[in-house]
Amino acid sequence: MNESAIEIKNLTYKFNSSDSYALEDICVEIRKSTISGIVGPDSAGKTTLLRCITGLLTPQKGNIRTFNLNPTKQQEEINKILGYMPQKFGLYEDLSVEENLNLYFQLKEIPESNKNEIFEKLYHFTNLEQFKKRAAGKLSGGMKQKLGLACALLGKPDLLVLDEPSVGVDPISRKELMKMVKELSSCDTTTIWSTTYMDEAQSFDFCIVLNKGKIIYKGKPFNLGKNTKEFENKIIKIMGGYKEKESFLAKDFTLKKTDIECPVRAIGLEKKYGDFYAVKNNTFCIKKGEIFGLLGPNGAGKSTSFKMMCGLTTPSAGSAKIMNIDIVKNPSKARSYIGYMAQKFSLYGSLDVLGNLNFFASIYGLEGKEKETEIKKVAEVFELEPFLKQDAKELSLGFKQRLALACAIMHKPPVLFLDEPTSGVDPIARKEFWSHIKGLAKKGVTTMVTTHFMDEAEYCDRISLFFKGEAIATGTPDELQKKAHTKNMEEAFSVLIERSQTK
Amino acid sequence: MSRLSALIKKEFFQITRDPSSVIIAFIMPLILLIIYMYGVNLDTSKIKLGLKFEDANPELSTLMESFKTSKYVKTKIYQDRQTMYEDLTRGKINGFIVIPNNFIENIQNKKEANIQIITDGSEVNLSNYVKNYPLSIIRQWLNESTFKYKVQKPLIEAQIRYWYNQDINSHHFILPGSLAITMTLIGMLLTTLVIAREWERGTMEALLTTHITKRDIFLSKYIPYFALGMLSMAFNVFMCVVVFKIPFHGNYLVLFSVCALFLFSALGIGLLISSNFKDQFLASQSALSIGFLPALLLSGLTFPINSMPEILQNITKIIPTRYFVTFIQSEFLAGTIWEIVFVNSVFLIILGILTALAVYKNIKTRVE
Numbered sequence: 001m002n003e004s005a006i007e008i009k010n011l012t013y014k015f016n017s018s019d020s021y022a023l024e025d026i027c028v029e030i031r032k033s034t035i036s037g038i039v040g041p042d043s044a045g046k047t048t049l050l051r052c053i054t055g056l057l058t059p060q061k062g063n064i065r066t067f068n069l070n071p072t073k074q075q076e077e078i079n080k081i082l083g084y085m086p087q088k089f090g091l092y093e094d095l096s097v098e099e100n101l102n103l104y105f106q107l108k109e110i111p112e113s114n115k116n117e118i119f120e121k122l123y124h125f126t127n128l129e130q131f132k133k134r135a136a137g138k139l140s141g142g143m144k145q146k147l148g149l150a151c152a153l154l155g156k157p158d159l160l161v162l163d164e165p166s167v168g169v170d171p172i173s174r175k176e177l178m179k180m181v182k183e184l185s186s187c188d189t190t191t192i193w194s195t196t197y198m199d200e201a202q203s204f205d206f207c208i209v210l211n212k213g214k215i216i217y218k219g220k221p222f223n224l225g226k227n228t229k230e231f232e233n234k235i236i237k238i239m240g241g242y243k244e245k246e247s248f249l250a251k252d253f254t255l256k257k258t259d260i261e262c263p264v265r266a267i268g269l270e271k272k273y274g275d276f277y278a279v280k281n282n283t284f285c286i287k288k289g290e291i292f293g294l295l296g297p298n299g300a301g302k303s304t305s306f307k308m309m310c311g312l313t314t315p316s317a318g319s320a321k322i323m324n325i326d327i328v329k330n331p332s333k334a335r336s337y338i339g340y341m342a343q344k345f346s347l348y349g350s351l352d353v354l355g356n357l358n359f360f361a362s363i364y365g366l367e368g369k370e371k372e373t374e375i376k377k378v379a380e381v382f383e384l385e386p387f388l389k390q391d392a393k394e395l396s397l398g399f400k401q402r403l404a405l406a407c408a409i410m411h412k413p414p415v416l417f418l419d420e421p422t423s424g425v426d427p428i429a430r431k432e433f434w435s436h437i438k439g440l441a442k443k444g445v446t447t448m449v450t451t452h453f454m455d456e457a458e459y460c461d462r463i464s465l466f467f468k469g470e471a472i473a474t475g476t477p478d479e480l481q482k483k484a485h486t487k488n489m490e491e492a493f494s495v496l497i498e499r500s501q502t503k
Numbered sequence: 504m505s506r507l508s509a510l511i512k513k514e515f516f517q518i519t520r521d522p523s524s525v526i527i528a529f530i531m532p533l534i535l536l537i538i539y540m541y542g543v544n545l546d547t548s549k550i551k552l553g554l555k556f557e558d559a560n561p562e563l564s565t566l567m568e569s570f571k572t573s574k575y576v577k578t579k580i581y582q583d584r585q586t587m588y589e590d591l592t593r594g595k596i597n598g599f600i601v602i603p604n605n606f607i608e609n610i611q612n613k614k615e616a617n618i619q620i621i622t623d624g625s626e627v628n629l630s631n632y633v634k635n636y637p638l639s640i641i642r643q644w645l646n647e648s649t650f651k652y653k654v655q656k657p658l659i660e661a662q663i664r665y666w667y668n669q670d671i672n673s674h675h676f677i678l679p680g681s682l683a684i685t686m687t688l689i690g691m692l693l694t695t696l697v698i699a700r701e702w703e704r705g706t707m708e709a710l711l712t713t714h715i716t717k718r719d720i721f722l723s724k725y726i727p728y729f730a731l732g733m734l735s736m737a738f739n740v741f742m743c744v745v746v747f748k749i750p751f752h753g754n755y756l757v758l759f760s761v762c763a764l765f766l767f768s769a770l771g772i773g774l775l776i777s778s779n780f781k782d783q784f785l786a787s788q789s790a791l792s793i794g795f796l797p798a799l800l801l802s803g804l805t806f807p808i809n810s811m812p813e814i815l816q817n818i819t820k821i822i823p824t825r826y827f828v829t830f831i832q833s834e835f836l837a838g839t840i841w842e843i844v845f846v847n848s849v850f851l852i853i854l855g856i857l858t859a860l861a862v863y864k865n866i867k868t869r870v871e
Contacts, residue, residue, distance in 0.1 A: 090709025
């Protein structure tokens with residue numbers, strides 16, 4: 001057994017602005033030279049825990065020893081052995097890749113003599129050599145993460161702390177990131193990695209599962225489950241379990257009858273920026289009551305397709321039809337059929353929950369009695385009643401997501417567009433969310449959804465796999481897995497992309 | 504040292520790549536100067552005046568001529584009072600003068616000769632001119648007319664000279680004063696964003712886990728923006744003196760030395776605001792409302808401090824712009840007066856040190 005790198009006893013942290021504890025009575029020991037994962041949904045306390053370990057936050061109660069140092073009093077000493085990557089990567093967007101690396105190189109006071117060697121190695125692993133002169137702000141999300149990691153790895157830190165380095169990244173980039181950490185840190189490095197992905201937890205030596213500021217599991221992830229599904233089911237069980245039940249929301253949901261077979265259609269949709277194709281010749285048709293998933297790495301063209309479908313961006317060529325109405329020619333009419341939930345939950349943060357519901361009900365054209373009953377109903381279904389007077393920005397991510405969905409469906413749209421609806425929420429909330437979507441689909445609601453959770457792909461009736469602006473494969477999850485000769489979506493995804501690249 | 508130079512270099516990269524800093528430092532002052540130069544004018548060179556002669560004496564034609572040739576008034580002769588009243592109401596004229604019947608006769612008889620001057624009281628400044636200009640025109644006419652022997656020489660004759668600004672050109676004191684306002688704006692706007700921005704973009708969190716110290720952050724925020732501010736000042740002075748031809752009687756070394764002291768305190772206020780916010784928008788809004796507006800209204804440039812209520816007068820004492828306005832106006836118009844330089848410098852140094860201490864105390868090395 002290695003000696004311990006981090007010892008935490010009875011750690012409690014509370015934000016001044018909040019009544020509840022961000023972290024409550026945390027006791028854990030992390031061994032040296034291991035990769036440990038801190039797993040949990042958003043606002044579980046992952047970032048707070050990492051910040052306490054590095055000395056960026058001072059806990060109200062409890063004891064922390066980080067490499068036998070006290071983070072509260074010896075922050076400077078800890079910084080000498082620390083490589084830290086914050087959630088927004090900590091990059092200067094106006095500075096070029098090289099300038100960012102240079103800056104952190106100098107701030108960490110690494111001897112100049114090894115500079116060329118170190119930089120060469122980092123460029124090699126990140127594939128950023130060719131983008132050396134490009135401003136960090138103009139890199140793609142995956143490249144930013146690699147650069148952020150490279151900055152954190154400078155100086156071979158004994159302790160590497162990564163705050164959700166893989167959030168929003170496709171499985172291929174995630175694997176690359178993990179590979180980088182393993183190869184670039186020395187074998188003595190202790191790595192702490194926080195994540196919302198259950199499948200990532202699987203590959204760690206040790207994991208701490210957090211929920212609502214408390215540790216619900218600590219130990220070897222393998223002991224909990226041999227694969228992601230098992231692991232996740234165990235976690236759900238520890239969290240209090242989830243019973244499959246019919247969505248109360250869908251129960252009372254009725255749509256106007258239509259004969260339209262394909263409520264959502266894209267015909268040769270294309271978007272070009274200069275000579276760069278963001279989306280190329282995209283044609284598909286979503287049948288009534290179908291859940292259609294758009295999958296693909298960041299920058300593959302999912303969001304652009306999505307935006308063209310709801311008329312937020314004008315396509316360079318082709319057209320999109322919602323309930324047989326052309327979105328370019330008659331955008332407001334076409335949009336009235338859509339319930340839209342944006343990636344970042346476009347809610348009004350400083351309006352309270354009831355205010356948000358009222359506002360969205362009104363702009364979707366609900367009035368009087370109908371509006372009141374609808375608001376009452378969604379508030380009940382999504383258990384928003386206790387929070388009606390709370391500002392939307394103070395809600396936890398899971399509840400923000402519920403509120404956003406509630407706002408999107410109050411006017412009973414026949415078509416539902418969901419852009420990354422479940423990133424960052426806990427597994428139970430995700431299951432619940434999908435039960436609503438499934439229920440609505442049964443009632444005939446046509447859904448288009450983007451996601452990068454591979455296991456969620458299996459909730460979809462059909463999937464379109466996006467890569468470099470093109471749909472490289474379309475079909476049911478089973479079909480795609482057969483095509484790739486794999487047993488799960490994640491592998492199928494990697495195989496199909498690699499295959500399209502070698503073509 | 505290498506940490507600090509790396510940070511300063513970074514700061515300069517950001518300044519040169521972000522067009523907004525260049526706009527704040529050079530374009531905005533230029534626009535303000537142009538507005539102050541051509542838009543704001545406290546002298547009224549020509550007032551519009553109505554004239555009604557009820558006396559038909561031919562001697563009055565010379566008076567009419569005096570009015571017509573005066574470079575201060577533009578006259579319009581009216582035949583009936585009614586249209587004249589209406590024109591005043593409509594704002595077509597700023598005031599009018601009525602020369603009553605037997606005006607000349609009264610002068611010839613050494614009796615009191617009255618004239619009536621009506622001014623538009625809704626524009627107080629202007630009505631003063633409406634009062635003063637015709638009076639001096641009439642007085643001059645009288646002294647040159649055939650009646651000059653009838654006029655009793657006054658016992659006391661006032662000889663008025665406008666020192667330091669002989670042409671009473673208001674630009675000569677407004678523009679230097681506006682330089683102070685511009686520099687306030689630059690000092691505060693440039694810096695209010697820079698700490699808040701680091702928090703907003705998450706870079707501060709990354710910086711805090713490197714070997715960086717509080718002193719590094721502090722100096723890396725002061726030095727680059729101080730340099731940029733001085734550069735902007737040089738540009739502003741150049742515009743004023745060379746392009747707009749505002750006379751400068753002082754000493755450039757003194758001017759820039761005191762400006763350095765002023766920038767030190769203005770940057771301090773900006774950074775103090777910035778270090779208290781983690782949101783750029785809030786920071787810039789508060790910079791405008793707690794930094795810039797008081798500086799504009801209470802610096803003594805727009806409203807004289809002496810005529811403010813006592814409470815406000817006391818508040819002006821903590822506004823660095825006040826000292827800079829006083830200094831820069833006297834430096835431009837009257838030259839270096841060491842007492843003024845010294846007193847204002849002392850206050851600027853005190854304010855600069857106080858804000859710097861507060862900034863240093865407010866820079867957080869932790870996330871909370």
